[in-house]
Amino acid sequence: MSSTNRTVVVTGIGATTPLGGDATSTWEGLVAGRSGVGPLEQEWAADQAVRIAAQIAVEPSEVIPRPQARRLDRSAQFALIAAKEAWADAGYTETSADEGTVDADRVGAVIASGIGGVTTLLNQYDVLREKGVRRVSPHTVPMLMPNGPSANVGLYVGARAGVHTPVSACASGAEAIGYAIEMIRTGRADVVIAGGTEAAIHPLPIAAFGNMMAMSKNNEDPQGASRPYDTGRDGFVLGEGAGVVVLESAEHAAARGARVYAEAVGQGISADGHDIVQPEPGGRGIAHALQNLLDRTDLDPAEIVHVNAHGTSTPAGDIAELKALRKVFGDDTDHFAVSATKSMTGHLLGGAGGVETVATVLALYHRVAPPTINVNDLDPEAEANADIVRGEARKLPVEGRIAALNDSFGFGGHNVVLAFRTV
Numbered sequence: 001m002s003s004t005n006r007t008v009v010v011t012g013i014g015a016t017t018p019l020g021g022d023a024t025s026t027w028e029g030l031v032a033g034r035s036g037v038g039p040l041e042q043e044w045a046a047d048q049a050v051r052i053a054a055q056i057a058v059e060p061s062e063v064i065p066r067p068q069a070r071r072l073d074r075s076a077q078f079a080l081i082a083a084k085e086a087w088a089d090a091g092y093t094e095t096s097a098d099e100g101t102v103d104a105d106r107v108g109a110v111i112a113s114g115i116g117g118v119t120t121l122l123n124q125y126d127v128l129r130e131k132g133v134r135r136v137s138p139h140t141v142p143m144l145m146p147n148g149p150s151a152n153v154g155l156y157v158g159a160r161a162g163v164h165t166p167v168s169a170c171a172s173g174a175e176a177i178g179y180a181i182e183m184i185r186t187g188r189a190d191v192v193i194a195g196g197t198e199a200a201i202h203p204l205p206i207a208a209f210g211n212m213m214a215m216s217k218n219n220e221d222p223q224g225a226s227r228p229y230d231t232g233r234d235g236f237v238l239g240e241g242a243g244v245v246v247l248e249s250a251e252h253a254a255a256r257g258a259r260v261y262a263e264a265v266g267q268g269i270s271a272d273g274h275d276i277v278q279p280e281p282g283g284r285g286i287a288h289a290l291q292n293l294l295d296r297t298d299l300d301p302a303e304i305v306h307v308n309a310h311g312t313s314t315p316a317g318d319i320a321e322l323k324a325l326r327k328v329f330g331d332d333t334d335h336f337a338v339s340a341t342k343s344m345t346g347h348l349l350g351g352a353g354g355v356e357t358v359a360t361v362l363a364l365y366h367r368v369a370p371p372t373i374n375v376n377d378l379d380p381e382a383e384a385n386a387d388i389v390r391g392e393a394r395k396l397p398v399e400g401r402i403a404a405l406n407d408s409f410g411f412g413g414h415n416v417v418l419a420f421r422t423v
Contacts, residue, residue: 008184008264009253009423012090012193012246013358014082018239018345021058022085026345026355027362030370031393035223035344037237044203050210052222053201054239054346071139072152073117074199078242078351079149080156083111083193087157090246091258097158108161108192109154110180111244112172114350114410115200116146122204149197153244161189169410170310172196173243173353174418178267180247181418185266190252195244195354209238212277216313226347227374228311228318228340229382236312239346243354245361261365265403265419268293272413279317279409283324286407289415290328299403299419301332305396306369306404307386308360311340312347321407322385337369337394338386344373353408357418360406364422367396 015022018036019029029036036054045051060069060077069077087094097104120143127135142148147165154163162183166175173196180194209215216235218225226237247264270292272285279285293299310321318340325333341359348355363369375390382388396402403421 006185006187007250008181008247009250010245010261010264010361010420011248011253011258012086013261013361014085014089015241015243015355015358016056016058016078016081017241017355018054018057021063023358027359030341030344030359031368033344033371033373033392035373036239037222037225037346039222048203048206048210050206050215050217051219052225052237054237055201056240071143073120073143073148075113075117075197076143076149076152078199078240079111079153079197079244082195082242082244083153083156086244086246087193091256094156102191104158104160106161106190107157107159108163108180108183108189109150109157109159110164110166110176110192110194111150111153112166112176112196112350113146113149113198114167114169114172115198115205117144117148118200118205119202120144122202153193157193168414169412170347170349170352171408171410171414171416172350174357174406174408174416175353177245177353177357177418178269178416181264181267184247184249191246191248193244193246195242195357196351197242197354198349198351199240200349201238201240206238214314224374226313226343228313228343228372229379229388230375231377231379233313233315233318235314236342237346239348241348241355242351243356243358245357260423262361262420263423265299265421266293266297268296268417270415272415274413277411279320281316281320283320283327285413285415286321286324286409287327289417290324293417293419297419301329303401303403303421304332304336304405305402306363307336307338308356308363308404308406309338309340310407310409311372312342317409319379319381322382326385333386336387337389337396339370339389340372341370353406353416356406356408360404361420363396364402364404364420367398369394369396
């Protein structure tokens with residue numbers, strides 16, 4: 001079936017995050033303004049400059065059978081847990097493809113990770129050094145490869161239309177969802193399961209991010225450490241987990257009577273061309289992505305009432321994003337309820353776009369914008385450029401069609417903006 005410009009909708013959601021082991025508990029935590037950040041109690045953390053992180057709320061060992069878990073990197077475990085929830089939420093089962101409930105030739109999977117199986121790679125290298133060649137796991141390569149999560153999710157849903165793995169640092173999860181939207185819109189697939197995952201809480205990434213001064217060292221107050229837009233912000237807090245959505249063509253969803261959370265309007269993509277780690281300070285690259293979104297879709301700026309911002313709690317990045325919004329939308333940004341949910345989940349790197357897409361879709365579905373917590377002294381530049389939701393969740397308009405944006409940016413200058421709309 002070849003077609004172009006088909007309407008794409010969200011029919012399933014799943015997540016496992018520092019706030020909860022599923023999408024429902026994660027959403028409840030976000031709306032309540034609860035922090036998932038805590039101290040690192042592993043023995044290796046004692047010598048680290050950064051001794052805090054947003055660790056997963058429910059360990060995969062409580063969900064995945066041990067024999068299966070031993071063959072999966074932690075990032076793939078997260079992805080599979082979130083994917084199973086999303087797939088079931090959409091009304092499918094593990095055997096749907098075999099039973100003909102869905103045509104496997106028309107099903108795709110796009111699961112991203114910014115770093116991939118880093119824990120497997122580093123742990124197995126330790127095994128090699130300490131115990132010798134013969135003790136290295138034969139499953140190491142499928143576990144460490146960045147496409148491992150996507151491949152395993154693709155096997156679970158029986159995807160044969162294509163299984164893909166975008167790797168664009170912290171924009172990876174959003175890029176995966178944008179890619180999935182295009183797969184459906186252009187007729188390559190009818191159903192695509194998409195999202196992002198990350199499991200990088202390990203001594204080496206913690207030390208590396210800490211030494212490059214990217215992470216908060218507020219070890220004395222873990223729950224207050226991730227504070228986007230606060231004048232005292234000093235870097236992001238590393239998180240782990242996964243967020244996944246099921247996307248379908250509107251026609252396919254209607255034919256089977258599926259519940260629809262929102263329309264996936266489209267994506268805007270750009271690159272800064274500025275620096276390998278620092279964002280372009282004026283937000284020009286981000287503005288280009290926002291304008292690209294408007295040029296490629298039928299999104300009306302007047303529909304936008306909410307933005308799930310990238311907002312990592314870094315001094316430069318937070319303001320560049322808000323400047324870009326102001327540059328493209330002008331005074332309309334005064335009506336955007338801007339939430340930085342990383343204040344609660346920490347920064348999930350390649351998993352961020354997936355988890356924050358789940359949050360954005362649920363914000364529209366429930367018409368509630370989660371708060372940005374820990375903003376005790378709002379940066380004047382943030383206040384001048386955006387309406388930050390602080391303190392408590394905020395109700396969104398209860399009538400009419402409304403839209404929301406999910407922004408994701410990454411090292412290398414990657415910029416991805418996703419747009420969703422009520423149906």
